[in-house]
Amino acid sequence: MTRRLLLALIALLVLAPVSSASAQLLAAKDGPIVYGHHHLNTTNTEAARKFWIDALGGVLVKFGTNNTEIIKFPNALMFMREANKPAPSGGSKGTTVDHIAFSVPNLRQTVDRIKAGGFRLVTSAEAPPNVKVENEIGIVTGGPVSGIAYAMAPDDMKVELLEIKTQTTPVASHHIHFAGMNKEMQAWYMSTFGAKEQASANPAAFISAQLPGVLLNFTPAASVVGTEGRVMDHIGFEVKGLEAFLKGLEAKGIKPTVTYRKIEALGIAIAFVTDPWGTRIELTEGLDKVN
Numbered sequence: 686m687t688r689r690l691l692l693a694l695i696a697l698l699v700l701a702p703v704s705s706a707s708a709q710l711l712a713a714k715d716g717p718i719v720y721g722h723h724h725l726n727t728t729n730t731e732a733a734r735k736f737w738i739d740a741l742g743g744v745l746v747k748f749g750t751n752n753t754e755i756i757k758f759p760n761a762l763m764f765m766r767e768a769n770k771p772a773p774s775g776g777s778k779g780t781t782v783d784h785i786a787f788s789v790p791n792l793r794q795t796v797d798r799i800k801a802g803g804f805r806l807v808t809s810a811e812a813p814p815n816v817k818v819e820n821e822i823g824i825v826t827g828g829p830v831s832g833i834a835y836a837m838a839p840d841d842m843k844v845e846l847l848e849i850k851t852q853t854t855p856v857a858s859h860h861i862h863f864a865g866m867n868k869e870m871q872a873w874y875m876s877t878f879g880a881k882e883q884a885s886a887n888p889a890a891f892i893s894a895q896l897p898g899v900l901l902n903f904t905p906a907a908s909v910v911g912t913e914g915r916v917m918d919h920i921g922f923e924v925k926g927l928e929a930f931l932k933g934l935e936a937k938g939i940k941p942t943v944t945y946r947k948i949e950a951l952g953i954a955i956a957f958v959t960d961p962w963g964t965r966i967e968l969t970e971g972l973d974k975v976n
Contacts, residue, residue, distance in 0.1 A: 718897075719899070720897070720923070721972050722761060725765045726840070736838045742856040759858060777841065780912050781912060785843075807837055808835045833846065859899075865903075867905045868892065869961075870903045873960060879896070880895060921966070928945050931956055931968070953972070
C-alpha cells in the first residue's frame with residue numbers, strides 16, 4: 686500500500702460523520718467481527734455514481750471540506766478512490782474477489798434501471814451452469830432467492846443481484862464471492878475471522894461461510910491474482926477490540942501489512958492484512974460509531 690493511499694484512507698475515515706456509518710452497519714451489534722466496507726478504485730467517479738446510486742440505489746453522502754464521498758448500503762459502506770494515474774490494473778474477474786452481491790425485492794426493476802443507464806448485463810455468461818436464464822434473469826427456486834442477474838459496473842466491476850421478494854429495504858449488501866482454492870479459503874476465513882460454515886445455496890457451484898452482515902461464497906478457480914490495484918482494491922471488516930485481535934493474528938503468523946494505528950480524537954483504529962491468496966483486507970474499529 687502506498688503512503689499516499691494510506692493517508693487518503695485515514696482522511697476519509699476521519700471525516701466520516703456518525704450518520705455515514707452507524708445507520709448502515711446494522712450487523713455491528715451481532716458479533717465481534719462483521720462486514721464493514723468495499724473499497725473501489727475508479728477511473729470515472731461520475732460513471733460510478735450513475736451505477737451505484739442511480740441504478741442500484743446506494744445513498745451518497747458528501748462530507749469534509751473537499752466533499753469526499755461515501756456510498757451507503759445496508760451492512761456495507763462503499764469507499765471509492767479515483768485512480769486515473771495509474772488506472773486500476775484490471776476488473777474484478779480473475780482476482781480472488783470475483784464479485785460482490787446485493788439483494789433487491791424486485792429484480793426486474795433493478796435490471797431495467799441498469800440497462801437504461803447503459804451498463805452491461807452479463808447474466809447468460811456469468812450465471813452458474815445449472816441456472817436457467819430468461820431475459821437476463823436466472824431462475825432460482827427452493828429458497829428465499831427467486832432470481833439472480835449479473836451486471837458489469839464501471840471499470841469492469843462484476844456485480845451479482847439477487848431477488849428476495851420479502852426484503853423490506855430497496856437494496857442491501859448480500860455477499861462477497863471469492864475465487865481460488867475454495868475449500869482452503871473457506872477454512873482460512875472461518876479460522877481467522879470466526880466465520881461459520883453455511884449450507885451453500887448452490888453446492889454444485891460454490892461453498893459458503895457466514896459472518897454477521899455478509900455471506901462469503903467460494904468458487905474453485907485454477908488461476909487468480911490478488912486484489913491490490915484492481916477495481917476492487919480491498920474488502921473491509923469491522924472488528925471490536927482490533928488491537929487485541931491483531932495480536933492474536935500475529936500469534937498465528939498473520940502479520941499486518943499496515944500496522945495498527947488509532948485516530949485518538951475520533952476513536953477510529955485501522956490496520957491491513959492480506960489473505961494467503963492476495964486479497965487485501967482492511968480491519969477497522971469505530972466505523973459503526975464515528976463522531
